[in-house]
Structures are given as structure tokens and as C-alpha cells.
Amino acid sequence: MTIGIVGVGNMGSIFAEKFSKEAERILLVEKDSEKLSRFDAPPYEVADLEKAREADLIVLAVKPQDAPVVLGTLKGFDGILLSIVAGLKIEEIRKYGIHKVARIMPNVAVRVGEGVLATAFSADMSSEERELVKSLLEKLGFVVEIEEKLFSAVTALTGSGPAFIFVVVEAFLDAALKMGIPLDTAKELVYRLFRGSAELLIETDEHPALWKHRVSSPAGTTIEGLITMERFAVRSGVIESLVSSYKRALELEEK
Numbered sequence: 001m002t003i004g005i006v007g008v009g010n011m012g013s014i015f016a017e018k019f020s021k022e023a024e025r026i027l028l029v030e031k032d033s034e035k036l037s038r039f040d041a042p043p044y045e046v047a048d049l050e051k052a053r054e055a056d057l058i059v060l061a062v063k064p065q066d067a068p069v070v071l072g073t074l075k076g077f078d079g080i081l082l083s084i085v086a087g088l089k090i091e092e093i094r095k096y097g098i099h100k101v102a103r104i105m106p107n108v109a110v111r112v113g114e115g116v117l118a119t120a121f122s123a124d125m126s127s128e129e130r131e132l133v134k135s136l137l138e139k140l141g142f143v144v145e146i147e148e149k150l151f152s153a154v155t156a157l158t159g160s161g162p163a164f165i166f167v168v169v170e171a172f173l174d175a176a177l178k179m180g181i182p183l184d185t186a187k188e189l190v191y192r193l194f195r196g197s198a199e200l201l202i203e204t205d206e207h208p209a210l211w212k213h214r215v216s217s218p219a220g221t222t223i224e225g226l227i228t229m230e231r232f233a234v235r236s237g238v239i240e241s242l243v244s245s246y247k248r249a250l251e252l253e254e255k
């Protein structure tokens with residue numbers, strides 16, 4: 001198989017690395033040549049958009065504003081186009097005569113193989129082609145097929161989600177520093193705190209509210225902190241933040 005990657009930036013470079021064992025050739029199209037310097041041996045080949053047409057599958061990983069120019073040049077491409085571009089609908093891509101489309105919303109955790117990847121397919125994708133795409137994406141993390149109308153929501157929830165989590169993690173580190181815990185120690189503790197809490201929820205599949213109450217002793221320390229979280233509206237702040245991100249994703253789709 002030959003895979004093309006158009007846009008070898010934050011995300012495209014990760015796809016290029018993770019797909020290295022899945023394809024005989026990986027054709028990289030990137031206008032900033034510095035970003036290609038570490039991909040200097042097979043299966044990687046530097047290519048332009050015309051050469052990228054040789055691929056069986058092209059990953060479109062440019063920013064939304066750059067996508068129309070790329071799609072214009074790839075017009076009529078008859079392989080699979082796997083787009084990770086936020087706000088770019090399947091029907092929009094089909095206007096360029098590209099019919100086999102997999103729309104994906106990944107997140108940056110694909111870097112460590114722990115991404116969340118929502119997928120939707122155009123009607124022209126056969127079940128074999130869908131399975132091929134899913135098996136490739138499984139190298140990057142957890143793959144879930146969803147209705148395309150939910151893409152703006154997952155863009156906010158899991159696509160942008162890591163950025164929101166990083167802000168919360170940063171706040172935990174600031175609090176640790178304020179309480180006298182050195183930064184290196186705080187990082188060791190806090191990163192595992194987030195991972196452990198998430199794994200607990202995944203493994204037990206019990207509601208977070210239940211676990212919250214299990215942690216909280218009567219008249220203890222946890223309930224004091226929880227009441228302060230409510231006083232500062234942490235919960236509605238998080239909800240409002242995600243919903244504003246969702247609204248922006250909807251705006252991108254409507255453009």
C-alpha cells in the first residue's frame with residue numbers, strides 16, 4: 001500500500017510515524033521543507049500533490065483554510081481521502097470529485113497511541129475500505145464510528161479536549177507549588193493522578209459521582225474542596241468552555 005500525507009505538521013507527522021509499518025511507501029507533501037528533515041529514509045518519500053495521487057490513501061492534515069487549495073489540486077482523486085480537518089464536511093470534499101472519504105476527528109494523544117478517533121464514512125466507501133481505515137487508525141488509539149452530524153461536538157469534546165485537560169493539569173501543578181511540593185515531584189504525582197482516575201472510570205464503568213462520594217469522608221477534607229469547586233463554578237465553567245468550542249466548530253462547518 002502507498003499512503004500519502006498532505007501537511008506534515010503537528011498531526012500529519014504523527015500519522016506519518018505511526019503508519020510507517022503499514023505501507024511500503026509514504027509520500028509526504030509539506031510546504032515547509034524543515035518539517036521533512038527527519039523523514040529522510042524509506043518508506044518516506046518527499047512528494048508534491050501530483051505525485052500524491054499515486055497513493056491508495058491520502059491523509060489530509062492541513063489547516064481548514066488551506067484545505068480548498070489542496071483539494072482543488074487533488075480533484076478527482078479516486079483513492080481514499082482520510083481527512084482530519086476540523087469543520088470540513090464529507091459533502092464538501094465530494095464536491096471535488098473525491099468520493100471515497102473517511103472523516104476523522106483525532107486528538108493529540110495519537111502521539112502515544114492513546115488517541116480518541118471519531119470516524120464517519122462517505123456512502124461510497126465499501127465495508128472492506130472502512131475496515132482498512134479502522135485498522136490503520138487503531139495504531140493511533142481508540143476508534144469509534146459516529147454519525148457525521150456529531151462531528152462538531154466531538155471536535156470540542158475529544159479533538160480540543162486535551163487542551164482543556166492540560167489547563168486543568170496546569171492548575172493542579174500551580175496548586176502543588178503553592179503547597180510547597182517541588183515541580184518535578186508534582187508532575188510525577190499529578191500526571192499519574194489523571195491517568196489513574198481515568199483508568200478507574202474506564203475499568204469499573206461506574207459513574208464519576210459515585211466515585212466522588214466514595215472519596216469524600218463526612219466532615220473530611222475532600223468535601224471542603226468540592227464545595228469550593230462549586231462556589232467557583234468549576235463545573236459550569238467547564239461546560240461553557242466546551243460548548244463555546246462546539247459553537248466555533250459549527251461555524252467552521254457552515255463556512
Ligand SMILES: NC(=O)C1=CN([C@@H]2O[C@H](COP(=O)(O)OP(=O)(O)OC[C@H]3O[C@@H](n4cnc5c(N)ncnc54)[C@H](O)[C@@H]3O)[C@@H](O)[C@H]2O)C=CC1
Nearest residue numbers: 007009010011029030031061062063064066085086106108
Ligand atoms: N492539532 C490537533 O490537536 C488537532 C488538529 N486537527 C486538525 O488537523 C489539521 C492539522 O492541524 P495541525 O497538524 O495542528 O496543523 P499544523 O499547522 O501543525 O500542520 C499543517 C501543515 O500543513 C502544511 N501545509 C499547508 N498547506 C499546504 C500545502 N498546500 N501543501 C503542503 N503542505 C501544506 C503546513 O506547512 C503545516 O506544516 C487541522 O485541520 C486541524 O483542524 C484535528 C484534531 C486535533
Ligand SMILES: O=C(O)[C@@H]1CCC=N1
Nearest residue numbers: 086155156159160161
Ligand atoms: O483547534 C482546532 O481547531 C483543532 C480542532 C481540534 C483540535 N484542534
